[in-house]
Every structure is written in structure tokens, then in C-alpha cells.
Amino acid sequence: EEYVDIQSDTHNRYNPLLGEWVKISPHRTKRPWNGQVEKQPVEVRPTYDASCYLCPKNARSKGQVNPDYADTFVFQNDFSSLLETTESGSLDEGPNGLLRAKSEKGICKVICFSPRHDLTLAKMAINEIEKVLTVWAEQYKELGEKPFINHVQIFENREAIMGCSNPHPHSQIWAEEIIPDIPARELENQRTYFETHNTAMLLEYAQYEKQKNERVFASNDDFIAVVPFWAVWPYEALILPLQRGITDIGTLTNGEKTNLASLMKEVGIRYDNLFETSFPYSMGIHQKPTDGKDYPGCIMHIHYFPPLLRSATVKKFMVGYEMLAMPQRDITAEGAAKTLCSVSPIHYTEKE
Amino acid sequence: EEYVDIQSDTHNRYNPLLGEWVKISPHRTKRPWNGQVEKQPVEVRPTYDASCYLCPKNARSKGQVNPDYADTFVFQNDFSSLLETTESGSLDEGPNGLLRAKSEKGICKVICFSPRHDLTLAKMAINEIEKVLTVWAEQYKELGEKPFINHVQIFENREAIMGCSNPHPHSQIWAEEIIPDIPARELENQRTYFETHNTAMLLEYAQYEKQKNERVFASNDDFIAVVPFWAVWPYEALILPLQRGITDIGTLTNGEKTNLASLMKEVGIRYDNLFETSFPYSMGIHQKPTDGKDYPGCIMHIHYFPPLLRSATVKKFMVGYEMLAMPQRDITAEGAAKTLCSVSPIHYTEKE
Ligand SMILES: O=P(O)(O)O[C@H]1O[C@H](CO)[C@@H](O)[C@H](O)[C@H]1O
Ligand SMILES: O=P(O)(O)O[C@H]1O[C@H](CO)[C@@H](O)[C@H](O)[C@H]1O
Numbered sequence: 091e092e093y094v095d096i097q098s099d100t101h102n103r104y105n106p107l108l109g110e111w112v113k114i115s116p117h118r119t120k121r122p123w124n125g126q127v128e129k130q131p132v133e134v135r136p137t138y139d140a141s142c143y144l145c146p147k148n149a150r151s152k153g154q155v156n157p158d159y160a161d162t163f164v165f166q167n168d169f170s171s172l173l174e175t176t177e178s179g180s181l182d183e184g185p186n187g188l189l190r191a192k193s194e195k196g197i198c199k200v201i202c203f204s205p206r207h208d209l210t211l212a213k214m215a216i217n218e219i220e221k222v223l224t225v226w227a228e229q230y231k232e233l234g235e236k237p238f239i240n241h242v243q244i245f246e247n248r249e250a251i252m253g254c255s256n257p258h259p260h261s262q263i264w265a266e267e268i269i270p271d272i273p274a275r276e277l278e279n280q281r282t283y284f285e286t287h288n289t290a291m292l293l294e295y296a297q298y299e300k301q302k303n304e305r306v307f308a309s310n311d312d313f314i315a316v317v318p319f320w321a322v323w324p325y326e327a328l329i330l331p332l333q334r335g336i337t338d339i340g341t342l343t344n345g346e347k348t349n350l351a352s353l354m355k356e357v358g359i360r361y362d363n364l365f366e367t368s369f370p371y372s373m374g375i376h377q378k379p380t381d382g383k384d385y386p387g388c389i390m391h392i393h394y395f396p397p398l399l400r401s402a403t404v405k406k407f408m409v410g411y412e413m414l415a416m417p418q419r420d421i422t423a424e425g426a427a428k429t430l431c432s433v434s435p436i437h438y439t440e441k442e
Numbered sequence: 443e444e445y446v447d448i449q450s451d452t453h454n455r456y457n458p459l460l461g462e463w464v465k466i467s468p469h470r471t472k473r474p475w476n477g478q479v480e481k482q483p484v485e486v487r488p489t490y491d492a493s494c495y496l497c498p499k500n501a502r503s504k505g506q507v508n509p510d511y512a513d514t515f516v517f518q519n520d521f522s523s524l525l526e527t528t529e530s531g532s533l534d535e536g537p538n539g540l541l542r543a544k545s546e547k548g549i550c551k552v553i554c555f556s557p558r559h560d561l562t563l564a565k566m567a568i569n570e571i572e573k574v575l576t577v578w579a580e581q582y583k584e585l586g587e588k589p590f591i592n593h594v595q596i597f598e599n600r601e602a603i604m605g606c607s608n609p610h611p612h613s614q615i616w617a618e619e620i621i622p623d624i625p626a627r628e629l630e631n632q633r634t635y636f637e638t639h640n641t642a643m644l645l646e647y648a649q650y651e652k653q654k655n656e657r658v659f660a661s662n663d664d665f666i667a668v669v670p671f672w673a674v675w676p677y678e679a680l681i682l683p684l685q686r687g688i689t690d691i692g693t694l695t696n697g698e699k700t701n702l703a704s705l706m707k708e709v710g711i712r713y714d715n716l717f718e719t720s721f722p723y724s725m726g727i728h729q730k731p732t733d734g735k736d737y738p739g740c741i742m743h744i745h746y747f748p749p750l751l752r753s754a755t756v757k758k759f760m761v762g763y764e765m766l767a768m769p770q771r772d773i774t775a776e777g778a779a780k781t782l783c784s785v786s787p788i789h790y791t792e793k794e
Contacts, residue, residue, distance in 0.1 A: 094531035094545040100524050101531075102620065104542040110623045113546070115523040122503060125607030126481075151474060171467040171763075171770055172452050179446035179453075184654075185646040186639050189671045190456040193446040194465070245762045253759025255477030262762065268454065270767035271462045287538050294537040302536075319541045374766035395765050407605025410597045410614065411523075413747050414726035415622035418523060 097422060105320035106283070106291060107276050112322050113418040121420070128403045131249050131368040133439075135208040135257060144258035146205045161218065162225045163202040172196025172266050195238050196266035201225055203259035210248070210259050210368065212358025212437060219351035226261075226375070227339045233265040234340075234380025241269045241381075244339075245374030251397060251405065252370045269379050276376060277385055284387025292389035296330035305423055307430035308356040312349040315357045317427040322417040324399045324406050325364065325426050327357060329392040336390045338377035356435060357394065363433040367402035371395055449774060457672035458635070458643060459628050464674050465770040473772070480755045483601050483720040485791075487560040487609060496610035498557045513570065514577045515554040524548025524618050547590050548618035553577055555611035562600070562611050562720065564710025564789060571703035578613075578727070579691045585617040586692075586732025593621045593733075596691075597726030603749060603757065604722045621731050628728060629737055636739025644741035648682035657775055659782035660708040664701040667709045669779040674769040676751045676758050677716065677778050679709060681744040688742045690729035708787060709746065715785040719754035723747055 094101050102111040143150045146158045152168050176195045183189040203222050204214060211219055226244050233239045246261040247254040269277070283291035299306050299316045308315040311333070318328045329350070336342065342350065361369035377390040397405040399421075412418055434441075446453050454463040495502045498510045504520050528547045535541040555574050556566060563571055578596050585591050598613040599606040621629070635643035651658050651668045660667040663685070670680045681702070688694065694702065713721035729742040749757040751773075764770055786793075 092529060092531035094533050094543055096533060096543055099531070099545045100528050100548070101533075101543045101545040106540055106542075111620075113523065113622075114543075117525075118521055118523055121521040123607065125605060126602035129478075169470055169473040171465065171470055173469075176452050177444060179444035179451070181446050181448060181453075184650045185641075186635070188458055188643065188647050188650065190458075191446055191448055191453045191466075193451045193453040196452070241767075243763060243767045245766050247759075247762040250478035253477060253761040255475065264763050264767070268463075270465075272765075272767055283538070289537075291540070295540050298536045298540065372761045372765050374762065376766070393766060395761075407599075409605040409747075410599040410724045410726065411595060411616050413624075413724050414597050414728070414745060415593075415595045415616065415624055 097424065102416075103320045105318075107279055107320075108272070109275060109279050111416055112320055113416055114422055115418065115420055116422050116425075118420045123400065123404055125407075128251050128405060130402055131251075131370070132257070133368065137206050137208050139207045139258070142207055142256060142258050144200070144202050144256055144260055145207050159202065159205055161204065161221050163205075164225060164229065165200055167198035167200050167262065170196075170198035172198050172264060194267050196264060197233060197236075197239065198265070199229065199233075199263040201229070201261045201263065203261070207258050210358060210362075211246075211354055212362050213439075214259070214355070216348065216351045216355055219355055220347050222261075223339065223342065223347050223351055226263075227342065229263055230338060230377070230380070231340050233263065236265075238267055239265045239380055241266055241273065241379045242377075243270070243273075243374060245372060247372050249368060249370030252372055254370075269381070273376050273379070277379070277388055280387040280389065281385065290335050290387045290389050292330055292391055293332075293335055296332050299330075300332060305427040307360060307427050308353055308435075310349045310353055312346045313353045315353055317423040317430065319423055321423045321426065322408075322419060323395050323397060324419060324421055325361065325396050325430065327394040327430075329353060329357065329394075331389060331391075337385070337388050338390050339375060354392070359435060359437045360430050360433050361394075361396060363438050364429065365398060365402040366438045369396060370398065449776065454768075455672045457670075459631055459672075460624070461627060461631050463768055464672055465768055466774055467770065467772055468774050468777075470772045475752065475756055477759075480603050480757060482754055483603075483722070484609070485720065489558050489560050491559045491610070494559055494608060494610050496552070496554050496608055496612055497559050511554070511557055513556065513573050515557075516577060516581065517552055519550035519552050519614065522548075522550035524550050524616060546619050548616060549585060549588075549591065550617070551581065551585075551615040553581070553613045553615065555613070559610050562710060562714075563598075563706055564714050565791075566611070566707070568700065568703045568707055571707055572699050574613075575691065575694065575699050575703055578615075579694065581615055582690060582729070582732070583692050585615065588617075590619055591617045591732055593618055593625065593731050594729075595622070595625075595726060597724060599724050601720060601722035604724055606722075621733070625728050625731070629731070629740055632739040632741065633737065642687050642739045642741050644682055644743055645684075645687055648684050651682075652684060657779040659712060659779050660705055660787075662701045662705055664698045665705045667705055669775045669782065671775055673775045673778065674760075674771060675747050675749060676771060676773055677713065677748050677782065679746040679782075681705060681709065681746075683741060683743075689737070689740050690742050691727060706744070711787060711789045712782050712785050713746075713748060715790050716781065717750060717754040718790045721748060722750065
């Protein structure tokens with residue numbers, strides 16, 4: 091069998107983390123686009139917005155008033171998907187128990203990154219991002235210690251196109267009883283790899299990518315940012331530790347925290363510079379569950395899932411074939427990484 | 443353990459077809475929405491559009507001219523993701539073969555439903571929809587007979603919000619060598635169920651839902667349309683056979699074809715009537731692969747994945763937690779089915 095030309099032939103790539111495939115059709119980038127065009131994100135935002143329910147001293151929708159906070163601010167989500175008060179119960183109905191349900195307890199929180207309404211991680215100082223990492227680590231530990239919390243999902247939705255209804259820089263945490271399916275699959279595949287090869291999959295992968303230098307677009311001593319070989323979204327990225335098997339955000343050294351903050355800033359800047367826009371994405375941390383069990387091979391990593399494809403207003407649609415069969419992309423991971431390397435590491439709004 | 447109150451408590455429901463869970467937070471429907479609002483689809487379309495590359499006698503982007511077709515029209519996609527000419531090749535790179543790729547051959551087609559630019563399945567006559575089913579069946583057989591085609595995915599993307607760049611009524615077919623991950627998982631779960639219970643999962647499920655009559659919103663002698671217990675999208679639906687284990691669209695009797703066409707029309711009408719809009723969705727058929735192998739328990743079914751949540755312009759965003767952890771929804775499947783039952787079975791544009 092021949093070597094596949096992954097820069098021009100249609101091919102499928104294997105995602106060893108999820109154990110599934112993604113289809114790449116590089117020749118298809120020539121397709122014209124007459125479809126939906128998104129609104130441009132608003133570029134100039136005020137430092138304080140009187141109508142924003144996340145700005146300091148403002149009232150939220152249920153009447154609580156935010157403190158006059160100086161850096162980060164954490165509160166319980168006013169419209170939590172998961173509640174601490176849910177009672178345990180289950181349902182098993184229909185032929186051979188085809189209809190199964192189980193109630194679930196949990197806690198949902200909101201973490202404001204800054205009192206400044208107009209900032210984003212890309213525009214914040216590295217030491218300010220470090221404070222965000224510290225709060226995430228505290229929350230991960232504090233929530234994880236509760237006996238009914240076994241998984242802590244930290245994530246950020248950025249811009250309206252990603253379902254974010256407030257541009258004030260913030261993230262969410264959904265902490266819960268179960269290990270949801272996606273992290274469960276990743277943990278299982280990491281465990282199998284570890285048991286088979288006696289080494290952590292993502293650490294090996296990070297070191298290989300660093301040396302190969304074809305898909306890495308930002309890095310420092312402790313971490314790399316890479317468009318993974320198996321990326322689904324056009325400019326999808328993964329932040330991975332490079333030196334040691336970091337399992338969770340609670341175990342970062344101070345040096346690692348600084349380097350992670352600095353790399354997250356650079357990823358944000360390169361993203362924004364790509365189309366000179368406030369780049370939308372969902373971002374989130376996958377790390378060790380808090381159920382006290384062993385997770386051999388589990389490496390903390392950060393996923394970035396950004397929807398834009400061609401410009402600030404043309405996104406990739408994951409519809410039709412993608413919803414029914416498997417993910418599909420046009421530009422290659424290598425092409426995307428090259429573009430992310432080629433943009434300036436200085437934020438476009440800061441060029442004088 | 444208690445019985446879970448699935449109309450008000452946060453709970454997870456099991457999807458036995460995909461083998462994964464979906465989170466339901468019914469109390470969360472009270473959440474206000476200040477986020478992104480979509481454009482309304484254009485309501486009045488001409489019967490013929492000179493700039494449409496799917497209308498009869500018009501030229502397509504690469505210069506070919508469409509025939510003056512009378513009902514359906516099939517052609518090879520001008521920007522096919524899969525090509526017949528791709529040569530076989532593979533890649534196995536990096537530590538323990540972490541980077542794996544395999545080239546893939548295939549054929550992508552476009553099927554116009556009607557020469558009329560302004561129609562949709564919901565507005566077409568039942569006998570016209572039957573002709574679409576006939577063409578799909580012919581394509582399924584013709585493509586499936588090719589030795590390198592093992593899976594035939596028929597699907598329709600409707601409206602700009604679903605990545606559809608042309609409102610002319612049409613569907614696509616992506617036919618290929620591999621069985622993609624999503625149908626592969628569904629086939630595997632149907633097989634296991636069949637081997638364990640000696641009966642087809644989806645046939646048992648359809649009969650249970652028909653009798654229970656809580657999530658079924660349209661039906662006839664041969665088929666039901668149901669918001670599945672494990673629905674992810676707000677008004678997600680599944681069309682299932684009711685009487686016999688139909689494995690694929692190629693084996694429909696004439697009577698079944700008429701009943702399927704009539705049910706598809708009703709689903710389309712109820713969808714459009716929900717928000718009095720041309721309801722966007724991705725729809726597709728899962729059926730028996732064409733690799734000649736045995737698929738015990740495999741039942742043909744049609745998935746509808748519509749994004750709208752609250753109105754013609756407010757959709758559900760599958761972002762953040764959903765991309766990183768698991769799907770989540772607010773309204774229950776039962777509530778969605780009740781709403782779909784309550785709307786008129788006559789298209790809102792046809793009320794005098
Ligand atoms: O083939 P089209 O209509 O140009 O494109 C649309 O459907 C494809 C298959 O579902 C998707 O891959 C594209 O993202 C979408 O925009
Ligand atoms: O919680 P928010 O910001 O109101 O809502 C947003 O994020 C949630 C978690 O990712 C999603 O379930 C919602 O669909 C999305 O609009």
C-alpha cells in the first residue's frame with residue numbers, strides 16, 4: 091500500500107484520544123461560499139457596561155449585586171443546569187429497560203476573569219491570567235472535595251456565535267456526580283495506551299510534535315500549543331504539557347502556571363490576529379476526575395474549538411454528514427498550524 | 443432509590459442507539475436569552491431563480507448546464523468531499539503509531555427534489571415525495587453495488603443556519619469505503635441488542651412509543667415520528683418503522699413508500715408550523731451498509747436534527763459543556779412532542 095498524500099488526497103485520520111476518525115478533504119478548499127455569513131463581533135467595548143450583569147457593583151438577573159471586585163470573581167450560576175438539591179432517583183422503563191434515566195446532583199459556577207468589561211484572555215496581562223488559573227485550581231480542589239462531585243468541567247464560551255450571551259470575560263464550571271461521556275472516553279483511551287505502552291499518550295504525543303515542528307504554533311519550556319493531527323474544527327488547538335505528566339490544574343508549580351498563562355495569552359493573540367477579529371471559541375480543560383480513583387496515563391490538556399473557517403464571518407458548519415456520519419474538514423491541520431505560525435504574536439489592536 | 447421526576451429534576455437519559463448519555467435540565471427553561479439572534483429565513487421564494495445553480499437549465503459553477511428536469515435530478519457534486527479517483531494509501535507515524543491516516547475513495551451526489559425553487563418537502567405533494575424516495579432507493583442500490591462503496595449516507599441540510607448555501611430543495615449523498623463512526627456505533631448497539639434479546643431494538647422501541655403515546659407526534663400504519671426519549675436537539679425526531687424490520691430504503695414496498703412520504707410531509711409541516719418559519723434541520727437516513735455483510739437487528743430510520751429552541755431566531759447552542767463533556771438540553775422530549783402534537787397538520791402558508 092502506498093503512502094497517502096495528506097496534503098491533497100481525501101483521507102481519514104484517527105483521533106486516539108476519542109477513539110474515532112475525522113475525514114479530511116483538502117482539495118475541497120476551492121469550494122465557493124454563498125451560504126450564511128455571521129455578524130462581525132463588536133470590536134470596541136467599554137471598560138464598564140451598566141447593563142452587564144457581570145460588571146462590578148451591577149445587579150444580576152435575580153437581584154443579587156456583584157461586589158466591587160478587583161481581579162477575579164466567582165459565584166454560583168443563577169441558571170445552573172445542575173443543582174445541589176436534586177434528589178437521587180432513577181427510571182427504567184419499556185421493553186428490556188430501553189428507557190433509562192438517572193437524576194444527577196451538581197454545582198454550576200461562573201468565574202469572571204477581570205472587572206474590565208472590555209478585556210479577553212488575549213488582552214490580559216500574564217500575571218492576571220495566572221490569577222484566573224489560581225482560581226480555577228482552587229475551585230477544582232474545593233468542588234472536587236465534595237463527596238458528590240466526581241468531575242469538574244471548566245470551560246469558556248467566547249462570542250455570540252458560540253452561544254455566549256455576555257462578552258464580559260468569564261468562564262463556567264459545571265461540577266457533577268458522573269464522568270460525562272467525552273472525558274470518560276478520553277480517560278479510557280489514555281488508560282489503555284498507558285497499560286499497553288507504559289507511557290502517557292499525550293506526553294509522548296507532545297514531545298513528538300515539538301520535535302516534528304509541523305503542527306506546533308506556540309510553545310515554551312513547559313507547554314506546547316498544537317493543531318492536533320486529528321483536529322476537527324478548522325483552527326482547533328490543544329495545549330499539552332511537555333515535561334512531565336501533569337494530571338490536573340491543582341498540581342501546577344508556580345513556574346508552570348506562569349508558562350501556561352503566557353501560552354494561553356499567545357494562543358488568544360494568534361487566534362485574534364488570524365482574521366483581525368475577537369476570535370470565537372469554546373475552550374475547556376480536561377483533567378483528572380475528582381472521584382479519588384486512579385487514572386493511569388491521564389494528562390491535563392486544554393481543548394480549543396473555534397468555529398471560524400475562512401474569515402471573521404464565515405464559519406465551518408458541522409451539519410448533515412457531520413451529524414449523521416463523522417466529522418469532516420477541508421483545510422489540513424498542517425495548513426492551519428502554518429497560518430497560525432505566520433501571524434504576529436502581538437495583538438492586532440496593539441500595533442500602533 | 444426513588445423514581446426520578448423527569449419533568450423537573452436534572453437527570454441524564456441513556457441513548458441506547460449511540461451508547462451515550464444526554465443531560466436534561468428542565469428547570470432551566472426559565473433562563474432569559476440575551477445572546478445571538480439568527481436571521482429569519484426568507485419566506486417568499488420565486489418558483490425559478492436565474493442565479494440558482496440547481497434550477498433547471500441554469501449553469502453550475504464549473505460550467506455544466508442543468509437539464510430541463512421535470513421532477514428529480516441527480517448529479518455528481520461539483521465539490522465532492524470524496525472522489526472516485528483517490529488512490530489507496532496509508533500513514534503510520536510517530537511514537538506507537540499515534541498518527542494514523544488512511545486515504546478513502548467515494549462518490550458525492552446532489553439530488554434535487556423538484557424543479558421548483560420555492561418548494562420544500564413539507565410543501566410538495568405526497569406522490570412527489572415518493573419520487574424522491576424512489577431516487578434515493580435507486581441511488582442506494584446503484585452506488586452500493588460498486589465494490590468500493592460500503593456505506594451510503596443520504597442527508598438534507600435545510601436553511602442557511604444549517605450550512606445550506608442554496609434553498610432550492612435538494613439532498614446530498616456521500617457514498618464511501620468505510621462505515622463512519624456514528625452509523626458504526628449504532629449498528630454495533632443494534633447488533634448487541636439483537637443478540638441479547640433476539641429482537642430488533644428500534645422495532646421494539648417504536649412499538650412501545652406508539653402504545654405509550656407520549657412522545658409520538660405523527661404516525662400511520664407503517665411508521666411513527668417520535669421525539670426520542672434520548673433526544674439531544676430541542677425538537678429532534680426519529681422516523682421508525684412500526685410493522686416490520688425494514689433494513690434499508692431499497693426494500694420498501696409501494697405502500698410503505700407512500701406512508702413514509704406522507705409521514706415525512708407531516709413532520710415537515712409540523713416543524714414549519716412550530717415557529718411559522720421554514721424550519722431548519724439536518725435530516726438523514728441510517729440504514730444497512732452496502733458491504734454485503736450481515737447486520738442483525740439493523741433497522742432503517744430517519745434522524746431529524748433541528749437547531750431551533752425558542753423561536754424562529756433563537757437556536758440551541760451545542761458549545762462549551764456540550765463540546766467538552768456531553769450533550770445537554772433544557773426542554774424535555776415529552777414537552778417537545780406535546781408542542782409538535784398541538785400545532786396544525788396543515789401548513790401555515792396554506793391557511794387561507
Ligand atoms: O456540501 P455543502 O452544502 O456545500 O456544505 C454543507 O454540507 C456539508 C455536508 O454536511 C458540510 O460538510 C458543510 O460544512 C456544509 O456547509
Ligand atoms: O450557560 P450559558 O452561557 O447561558 O449558555 C451557553 O453555554 C451552555 C454550556 O456550554 C450551553 O448549554 C448553552 O447552550 C449556551 O448557550
